[in-house]
Amino acid sequence: MAAPPGEYFSVGSQVLCRTCQEQWLQGELASKARTEKEEKLSQAYAISTGVSLEGQQLFQTIHKTIKDCKWQEKNTIVMEEVVITPPYQVENCKGKEGSALSHVHKIVEKHFRDVESQKILQCSQAQQPQEAALSS
Numbered sequence: 200m201a202a203p204p205g206e207y208f209s210v211g212s213q214v215l216c217r218t219c220q221e222q223w224l225q226g227e228l229a230s231k232a233r234t235e236k237e238e239k240l241s242q243a244y245a246i247s248t249g250v251s252l253e254g255q256q257l258f259q260t261i262h263k264t265i266k267d268c269k270w271q272e273k274n275t276i277v278m279e280e281v282v283i284t285p286p287y288q289v290e291n292c293k294g295k296e297g298s299a300l301s302h303v304h305k306i307v308e309k310h311f312r313d314v315e316s317q318k319i320l321q322c323s324q325a326q327q328p329q330e331a332a333l334s335s
Contacts, residue, residue, distance in 0.1 A: 238262075241258075241262075241269070241270060242255065242259075244270050245270055248272055248273055249273065250270070250273050250285075251285065251286070253286070253287055254273070254285060256310075256314070257275070257283070257307065257310055258270070258275050260306065260310040261275065261303065261306050261310075265278060265302075265303075265306070267279070273285055275287070277299070277303050278299050280294045280295060280297075280300070281293070281294035281299055281303045282294060283303070283307070289304055289307050289308055292304055292307060
């Protein structure tokens with residue numbers, strides 16, 4: 200199997216390499232495939248249980264930072280300590296007060312700020328061609 204563009208090895212390749220400390224490492228590139236499979240299964244589960252697109256996007260954002268998150272029906276469980284219920288806003292984050300809840304709050308807040316910024320950017324880009332056409 201050929202490697203995807205920009206990569207040197209494909210998943211499943213046998214590798215043998217020497218570290219800077221002159222140690223030899225050998226193995227199969229399978230962890231990437233396993234991770235991708237787990238992410239696809241998680242996404243399929245969310246879709247099958249009727250989780251909103253916003254909920255799915257938030258889950259993906261959290262998962263980039265905190266790998267220990269999973270779906271429990273329509274709720275997102277983060278580090279077994281924080282539960283985020285629909286409609287997946289900051290006020291829907293519940294858990295014992297502490298660093299985990301605080302960290303998840305910050306991720307959720309940033310996610311929605313980024314989403315809002317993206318919407319504003321898309322609106323301004325959509326208006327530019329209209330304004331150019333009107334001035335012609």
